[in-house]
Amino acid sequence: MRRLLAETGLRRWFYFSVLAEELNFTRAADRLHIAQPSLSQQIRALERDLGVALLERSGPRFRLTAAGEAARTEADDLLERYERAVSRITAAGQGLSGELHLAYSHSAAADQGAGLVGAYRERYPDVRVSAEAGWTGRNVAGLRQGTLDLAFVRPPVDEPEVTVCPVGAEEILLALPREHPLARTRRRLRRDQIAGEPVILWPREHAEGYYDSVIWQFWPSGPPPVVREEPDDQQLLRAVAAGEGVAPVPEHRARELRSPGIVFRHLASPQPTVQLGLAYRTRDTNPVVLNFVALLRTG
Amino acid sequence: MRRLLAETGLRRWFYFSVLAEELNFTRAADRLHIAQPSLSQQIRALERDLGVALLERSGPRFRLTAAGEAARTEADDLLERYERAVSRITAAGQGLSGELHLAYSHSAAADQGAGLVGAYRERYPDVRVSAEAGWTGRNVAGLRQGTLDLAFVRPPVDEPEVTVCPVGAEEILLALPREHPLARTRRRLRRDQIAGEPVILWPREHAEGYYDSVIWQFWPSGPPPVVREEPDDQQLLRAVAAGEGVAPVPEHRARELRSPGIVFRHLASPQPTVQLGLAYRTRDTNPVVLNFVALLRTG
DNA sequence: CCCGATTATAGGACATGCCTATAATTCGAT
DNA sequence: ATCGAATTATAGGCATGTCCTATAATCGGG
Numbered sequence: 001m002r003r004l005l006a007e008t009g010l011r012r013w014f015y016f017s018v019l020a021e022e023l024n025f026t027r028a029a030d031r032l033h034i035a036q037p038s039l040s041q042q043i044r045a046l047e048r049d050l051g052v053a054l055l056e057r058s059g060p061r062f063r064l065t066a067a068g069e070a071a072r073t074e075a076d077d078l079l080e081r082y083e084r085a086v087s088r089i090t091a092a093g094q095g096l097s098g099e100l101h102l103a104y105s106h107s108a109a110a111d112q113g114a115g116l117v118g119a120y121r122e123r124y125p126d127v128r129v130s131a132e133a134g135w136t137g138r139n140v141a142g143l144r145q146g147t148l149d150l151a152f153v154r155p156p157v158d159e160p161e162v163t164v165c166p167v168g169a170e171e172i173l174l175a176l177p178r179e180h181p182l183a184r185t186r187r188r189l190r191r192d193q194i195a196g197e198p199v200i201l202w203p204r205e206h207a208e209g210y211y212d213s214v215i216w217q218f219w220p221s222g223p224p225p226v227v228r229e230e231p232d233d234q235q236l237l238r239a240v241a242a243g244e245g246v247a248p249v250p251e252h253r254a255r256e257l258r259s260p261g262i263v264f265r266h267l268a269s270p271q272p273t274v275q276l277g278l279a280y281r282t283r284d285t286n287p288v289v290l291n292f293v294a295l296l297r298t299g
Numbered sequence: 300m301r302r303l304l305a306e307t308g309l310r311r312w313f314y315f316s317v318l319a320e321e322l323n324f325t326r327a328a329d330r331l332h333i334a335q336p337s338l339s340q341q342i343r344a345l346e347r348d349l350g351v352a353l354l355e356r357s358g359p360r361f362r363l364t365a366a367g368e369a370a371r372t373e374a375d376d377l378l379e380r381y382e383r384a385v386s387r388i389t390a391a392g393q394g395l396s397g398e399l400h401l402a403y404s405h406s407a408a409a410d411q412g413a414g415l416v417g418a419y420r421e422r423y424p425d426v427r428v429s430a431e432a433g434w435t436g437r438n439v440a441g442l443r444q445g446t447l448d449l450a451f452v453r454p455p456v457d458e459p460e461v462t463v464c465p466v467g468a469e470e471i472l473l474a475l476p477r478e479h480p481l482a483r484t485r486r487r488l489r490r491d492q493i494a495g496e497p498v499i500l501w502p503r504e505h506a507e508g509y510y511d512s513v514i515w516q517f518w519p520s521g522p523p524p525v526v527r528e529e530p531d532d533q534q535l536l537r538a539v540a541a542g543e544g545v546a547p548v549p550e551h552r553a554r555e556l557r558s559p560g561i562v563f564r565h566l567a568s569p570q571p572t573v574q575l576g577l578a579y580r581t582r583d584t585n586p587v588v589l590n591f592v593a594l595l596r597t598g
Numbered sequence: 599c600c601c602g603a604t605t606a607t608a609g610g611a612c613a614t615g616c617c618t619a620t621a622a623t624t625c626g627a628t
Numbered sequence: 629a630t631c632g633a634a635t636t637a638t639a640g641g642c643a644t645g646t647c648c649t650a651t652a653a654t655c656g657g658g
Contacts, residue, residue: 605654
């Protein structure tokens with residue numbers, strides 16, 4: 001094992017290390033599986049290259065010079081570091097170590113995706129995972145420009161450079177002010193009941209596919225009046241509570257954001273749904289990323 | 300410079316390091332003063348040996364894989380350590396670094412030799428000097444068995460394995476009890492005056508040559524009665540003060556040991572003298588030791 | 599669709615590393 | 629003092645590795 005590694009780069013240093021241990025060319029050469037003259041040659045070559053005598057030769061016996069003692073220490077150290085370097089590189093090649101820049105989705109609940117990331121961290125403890133959160137639009141841009149490796153997004157995402165792998169789906173509820181007439185009943189709302197209601201949505205560029213899909217699913221007969229575009233969910237629900245309009249909110253997120261002035265209502269069948277997706281660069285070859293996606297796919 | 304070192308051991312790693320910097324085979328090969336195909340070959344060989352793809356090739360352009368990024372870091376680290384290793388070894392070869400085990404002489408004053416050691420430490424700050432103190436006999440034994448590299452001793456030392464280099468000479472005084480009749484006068488003592496006086500000496504095996512030389516010089520007419528052999532100078536002078544006998548003491552040491560119950564007297568011409576010597580293994584080739592001796596010789 | 603820039607491949611010259619056989623050196627014993 | 633055992637050094641031959649030049653293959657842009 002050690003031999004194999006040393007052959008690649010530090011052969012002479014490895015030879016010297018063994019020789020310094022054995023203090024005997026013949027035995028050292030045996031251990032190295034080379035002939036004794038070859039070892040003699042290589043040691044002399046090492047001394048020539050360093051410009052320093054490492055051995056004090058007195059006929060058929062020798063001992064290490066002061067420089068030789070130093071060389072022994074340094075050789076052992078170098079060889080150890082060499083092996084570590086190789087194992088780190090191969091680890092990186094297998095996605096066992098490295099860095100992973102990840103972004104959660106603002107429109108998803110905090111715990112969504114956390115399980116997956118937790119499982120990954122457990123399985124690949126030597127990968128440093130950095131996490132942030134952003135809207136789908138920003139996350140996809142981050143992927144494209146390389147600041148992100150993986151991002152939770154709301155599909156559909158129409159970018160050939162970016163692939164989205166479904167993580168899960170959930171129903172989309174409608175947030176109403178508590179005083180709203182439609183809030184009286186707990187029954188599912190029909191689409192004709194909400195047509196024409198003023199709506200508060202997020203800025204479309206924050207998640208275009210998701211935005212359009214919500215419009216289709218809630219208002220198939222025609223787009224509603226969008227009275228406000230509010231990027232921050234907290235602010236958005238405050239606006240709903242104030243009676244400015246209604247707002248679609250994914251189920252998990254709704255559970256997180258429950259507040260006194262708001263009620264959430266289901267829509268009648270077909271219930272609107274949205275997926276959560278994990279996005280990555282289609283052509284990404286980074287094994288760290290591929291391992292994450294593989295973990296998602298295989299469970 | 301760097302190139303030269305890397306050629307010896309980590310050629311391919313050096314190549315890769317430069318390539319990773321340039322991200323261009325042609326330019327990197329130019330910088331390395333090799334042809335571009337050779338660089339291609341060596342990088343492929345490195346990848347083959349590591350069993351990991353370091354470059355992601357897409358026709359005439361490429362970029363580093365995750366493993367490649369790791370390899371770049373590791374290569375730079377290895378190359379830096381490699382250079383450090385080489386410079387440490389060559390430093391050791393020139394006696395600029397390493398260890399020096401030194402022993403002062405018990406029979407010399409504390410400040411004798413300290414100047415020389417101080418000058419050495421200043422000139423060779425990277426050499427770790429360890430110092431202790433012992434009798435000539437023990438010091439010479441330490442030299443022979445390798446636990447010491449250099450020792451201050453009292454010549455003559457009759458050992459072909461050990462060479463002694465004179466550091467200085469001093470007169471030997473005679474310590475007398477204050478009440479002793481010979482202590483009355485401050486004049487130099489004649490040898491016939493001290494013949495037959497009871498004498499306190501150190502155990503002969505602690506410094507045989509010195510011991511014999513003292514006997515010859517003080518009592519040329521015949522050995523005196525040695526009433527006690529006391530290895531410790533403090534104890535010895537206490538015994539002198541108690542009137543047990545007289546004792547020869549080198550001048551510098553006498554100055555250190557002045558005490559109320561004792562007077563020191565010079566001997567009449569020819570005044571007895573003793574040298575202080577610096578002893579080292581005759582065949583020692585350790586440049587650290589040779590540099591010390593050279594410093595003594597050249598001043 | 600071709601052109602420029604870039605990397606990959608092929609084949610030959612030379613150097614390096616390893617091998618076997620043998621010489622040279624030293625230490626210890628007769 | 630000399631011989632023998634143990635050990636390292638040297639010599640010559642072969643295989644491999646490394647480098648070179650010349651040329652092919654590949655991709656991006658005008």
